[in-house]
Amino acid sequence: MSSSALLPLIAGSAAVAGVARRLRFSAPLLLVAVGLAAAYVPGVPTYTLDPGLVLPLVLPPLLYTAALDSSYRSLRANVRPVAMLSIGFVLFSTVVVGLIVYAAIPGLPIAAAFVLGAVVAPPDAVAATAIARRVGLPARVVTILQGESLVNDATAITAYRVAVAAALGEGFSWGTAFGEFLLAALGGTAVGLVLMVPLQWARQRLQDPLLLNTFSLLVPFAAYAAAEAFHASGVIAVVVVGLYLGHHAHTVDFALRLQEDSVWRMVAFILESTVFALIGLQLPVVLRALRGYSSAELLGWALLVLGAVIVVRFVWCWPATYLPILLSSRIREREGVPEWTRPFVIAWAGMRGVVSLAVAFSIPETVDDGSPFPGRELILYLTFVVVIGTLLLQGLTLPKLVRLLPLPEVDPQRRVLIQAQAQNDASLAAVDRLDQLLTDPRNQLPEALEQRLRRVLERRQNGVWERLGAAVDEETGESADAVYRRLGKATIAAERDVFVELRDSDRIDDELLRRLIRQLDYEEALVDHAEE
Known part of the structure; x- marks a missing residue:
């Protein structure tokens, strides 16, 4: 992808995401829809997802920002449901979807079918939690979805590598598969544990904002690369480091912490916007590679795989939620029996995203004997349908579903x-x-x-x-919090105008103005987040 094509992509994605925020609409859904439409606009360049860039350069910072904002204590309290989804469901979905695809598509080897199953198994690390927070889901549901999305990519990528090795002719054994998974999980955790303390030590001692922000931006890439160098899971290493640094964020100087938070918000906004736009822009690339299939076959298989991915998650979520509670009196006494709406919403919030597409594009073009990888173009197409279908179908209906279901109110x-x-x-x-x-x-x-x-x-x-x-004002409809913030910001704006006027009349210089404005910015931040 050339730099001349990259700049319009980033700028256009940011603009569309900005419109979505202003309209209070889901940015991922609007970006995907606009990307689909833009893919066929004359003059728009062809954008191809490069897994060599997406996995090591895009995935680590997105996971890192999600881990920084996650609650280590909440995740620890929900480790069982998170593990059941991020590990159990991904492996279950890989096998079941793979078997369905193998039975339905003539000529597709079972190893290639399992490759597709692994590719479409993990829900997206961004879309589900972004939509979940926007629609006001209960805190525990958000924690479970967020925890799942932090770890499930590691499980899916490991399952994918095992399936690809079998498809390439390198053989398959349950012992090898279990060994690879153990190496990925334990190795990634070990690398994260080794790195987190020295990284936190250095982070506490960097007092220069420029150095701290540069250091902070390098952390996820360093953790990912270190783990991958040992053939461990870079995803898990990034998550472990991010959770630890986020848990100890209070130990950093407040001004540096504010600046670091702003930098990461900007990075996450740009990456998320660009990634979801890229998903929509992949349609011509995927369709161009398809040959030898009728339209009826492609449509039937697409609907089958999309339906299987959605149904399999429902099949897993109910037993995974209720069986441990029914089998263990200790869990039952501690957690109680959840309403049926919780597993239902968690099952419906299984949108797939860019990781699935990036992994699909990384499928080798040939096997060990030099022949084409069986069904590679078809796997790409079906992955694209699953990603787009779940994002639009589940993403668009999830807010309405949440409003209709009797969920516990916040x-x-x-x-x-x-x-x-x-x-x-x-x-x-x-x-x-x-x-x-x-x-x-x-x-x-x-x-x-x-x-x-x-x-x-x-x-x-x-x-x-x-x-x-304080109650809501009947005449204006504003709460006391809203009035407090509005009046506080108005008085700060008046002070800011005076400072600018003094600068313009040469009574203070620009350096003093910047110092005074910065103090007001901190005051306004306190006022703006008074409710939070």
């Missing part, structure tokens, strides 16, 4: 109450610490400054409590 008042109590406890501790510090003669302050510190602490302590019971 209680915003309870969240604010917990926040208020936490803020109250922290403020009391801060007041005690301030009293201790002020007993030291070296820390003596003028009365005005001491009272100012105390007022800041008191304001933090009382702010959330004051907003807790």
